[in-house]
Amino acid sequence: MDALDAKYPFFASAREAVASAAVSLPELVATDAPAVDRARERVERALLEGTVASESGAFPGESAYDAQAELLSYPIARILVSLLDSDPAIEKYAAAEAATAVERVRRDLETDDELRSVSTATVGLDDLLAEFDLADAVRPDATAPAGARGAGAAAGGGAGRDPDSYRIDVGPYLRLTSPEWGDSWRLVNRALADGAVRVSREELLAALEAAVEARVAEGLPFELGADEEIAAALESRVADLRRLLSERTYAEPPDVIDRDLFPPCMTNLIHKAENDTELSAAESFALMAFLVGIGMTPDEVVAFCADTSLDAEGIRYQTEFLTDDRGTQYPPPTCETLANYGICHNEGDHMQVAPDPLSYYEKRVAAADDVTDWRADRETDGTGAA
Ligand code: SF4
The missing domain is CATH 1.10.579 (DNA Cyclobutane Dipyrimidine Photolyase, subunit A; domain 3)
Structure with missing residues (x-):
């Protein structure tokens, strides 16, 4: 389990790390391990404040919890949300995980390239695109003139390229964005060429946030089935969350x-x-x-x-x-x-x-x-x- 898994626990590698770890979630819950308390904090802050960051600090080195507790708190938080069994709670939880993740990505991207190459706990945009199978669907926009970003920018060349401008294939664009975000997101208001839509880096991050949210929400709520013991052990924490959200x-x-x-x-x-x-x-x-x-x-x-x-x-x-x-x-x-x-x-x-x-x-x-x-x-x- 490494710091990157703890920071982005919805990544496929993090899921594998949890699956191959020599820890049992029922045991963690039964012994009230730190990951359980962090999971409660994760859900509570998601529902109340729209973030899952620990109150004990902001990444990197943000949390009073170690990388293992951070990472394991994610599957336990998913169990808590499933036990809450409320669609609005699931929506808010997934949105908060996504918002926090993109906040961390933003910070990672601000990290100097050289530092990033020696730090294993930061991601680049390419890593994120690959994680969501978007590596071939998104590319830097070689035709964007400097200053022409996202909505309404006409296709075509100009003096200098805008380094923060990208093209995303129209299929993923439609899947990951919503016209409800505002008129500027409507396809008719976009520079569209060769089946791809121009977006700024911030807009690309908004689309990636939607991808994270969909991944987190996937499969929630799940039936605990054989894990009924976990449900019983978490009963009082779930009751507290319910009371809080009367x-x-x-x-x-x-x-x-x-x-x-x-x-x-x-x-x-x-x-x-x-x-x-x-x-x-x-x-x-x-x-x-x-x-x-x-x-x-x-x-x-x-x-x-x-x-x-x-x-x-x-x-x-x-x-x-x-x-x-x-x-x-x-x-x-x-x-x-x-x-x-x-x-x-x-x-x-x-x-x-x-x-x-x-x-x-x-x-x-x-x-x-x-x-x-x-x-x-x-x-x-x-x-x-x-
Ligand atoms: S008992 Fe009175 S002071 Fe206490 S929470 Fe209720 S309204 Fe507030």
Whole structure:
């Protein structure tokens, strides 16, 4: 097992390394080996944050886990996702594995060629194309004039060649890209010549990300069959993930934003962020899910959290993720889950009042004589959106 397998565990060579390794997954699970905890982290971060990178650091040398635990965490994560048995969870997991992989590829490509030749833990574009049987379908575009990249660029020569321009055969192009990514991806808007489409390097990476995503999603969820023991041993981890992604839905958010009526758990998180303290992944997810749950748009959440440690890009990513249109909106975690994460301290035993922060807030809004809406205040002081 080498560092490259750990970094790209969906590669065929990584699969072979796992198959030929003298380790048994049931045994790893039964002994709660580090790979199991890393697998839980992999799935949890995929579902909550769209990445599978370890929180303990970024590749290379990123993780507190060794290469073996990293690599073996991948098949165990696939088991966890299979046990979750939720299509949206599978989609998000595969998308997160792909996004993380392409992020690593990007970093590898930035590595100086000379360094790459002595480092076995980086991949080049050729390696990646070969991995997905695209070596013959993609080539540098000898006809691309400098500056002419991807969409809309006319075919033809010019002074100098654009080193970041490629041609991909139309079949793989159609298989790996989607017109839903935007008009520029439609074939009619592309420079097409000799059965190949011009793409920039970034566009090629987007197509490769789709290839990784398809490979990761392939075969998920699988039946555990003879591995029922593994399922039993992973039961509590699966239950935690399910709880975290409680699939209850809410008919109507209260549609009023009064900070004074927020539950203590959310107020504490906001104070923490306002004091410039970084929130953990679970804390940030809980807060974002609550704010989205009470009807705030991503723009409003960004404005609401403007003077906190939360950065606008991260907020936007997480809130858009929470409100996407694929039927995967996640309501805020329950009080019980938040207590397990140390976010709820059950002040005044008010866990008795409602099962989750959103219900608690709804009750407080319904009972309040006077409500001050943050949106109205914003418009009055001229900070609201036009
Ligand atoms: S009981 Fe629920 S609503 Fe109240 S602080 Fe805890 S998590 Fe928040």
